[in-house]
Amino acid sequence: MSSQVVSQTSYEIPKTQRAVTFAETHGPHTIQTDWPVTQPSELKPGEVLVRVVYSGVCHTDLHAWLGDWPLENKLPLVGGHEGSGYVAFIGPPLEGAEPCTLKVGDAVGIKWLADSCLHCEECGKGFESSCGQAKNSGFSVDGSFQQWAVSWGAHLTPIPAGFPLANAAPILCAGVTVYKALKEAAILKGEVVVIPGAGGGLGHLAVQYAKAMGYRVIAIDSGAEKEKLLASYGVTDFIDYQKG
Numbered sequence: 001m002s003s004q005v006v007s008q009t010s011y012e013i014p015k016t017q018r019a020v021t022f023a024e025t026h027g028p029h030t031i032q033t034d035w036p037v038t039q040p041s042e043l044k045p046g047e048v049l050v051r052v053v054y055s056g057v058c059h060t061d062l063h064a065w066l067g068d069w070p071l072e073n074k075l076p077l078v079g080g081h082e083g084s085g086y087v088a089f090i091g092p093p094l095e096g097a098e099p100c101t102l103k104v105g106d107a108v109g110i111k112w113l114a115d116s117c118l119h120c121e122e123c124g125k126g127f128e129s130s131c132g133q134a135k136n137s138g139f140s141v142d143g144s145f146q147q148w149a150v151s152w153g154a155h156l157t158p159i160p161a162g163f164p165l166a167n168a169a170p171i172l173c174a175g176v177t178v179y180k181a182l183k184e185a186a187i188l189k190g191e192v193v194v195i196p197g198a199g200g201g202l203g204h205l206a207v208q209y210a211k212a213m214g215y216r217v218i219a220i221d222s223g224a225e226k227e228k229l230l231a232s233y234g235v236t237d238f239i240d241y242q243k244g
């Protein structure tokens, strides 16, 4: 959202901000300049105010706008779930929960999963996105297409100090998605993983994780440009699907 990269110990929090919103499904996107900023006194237990610095755009943002999912999103909506920025204010603690370990000024990421109950069977198994009380950024709650976003301390992702926030943003959905798939596949080091769309938004991240995990990658995509990109990650087995 901004090229300004500042970590601070306290922030002057404005009353209004810029935000990209749409009021109706398939309606026009509007850049609001006076969208309200949730003030520190308005934060509910467990909530954290984040100064968003960068946001990626995901295909799911398009689904939310088209309204072509069997789930209903909030309206008007601020989309976005690949947000990186800094903790600006920490709301009151959640009763009975571990204290929030984040500090004001910490770099954090806003993901698709904004919050979950952390007590149900799904949460206990590590399937928090299947929690009946899950909230999703840029869908059921406003997301990262704004300068100041409300998120949840238990689910914000700490970003290591010094890691470029522009690079962190797309990892928060595209990267998480393919990393989870590779982790769940439970294949052994040295085994082969075939990645279709290997030069795409998710695929090029999957290739880099797979190489780092020690797998042999067979990459499927098309064109010299994609082949060159994949070769730069050390991929030697490339199948151009338009050639055979």
Ligand SMILES: [Zn+2]
Residues within 6 Å of the ligand: 058, 059, 060, 061, 081, 112, 173, 174
């Ligand atoms: Zn996404």
Ligand SMILES: [Zn+2]
Residues within 6 Å of the ligand: 116, 117, 118, 119, 120, 121, 122, 123, 128, 131, 132, 133
């Ligand atoms: Zn739950």
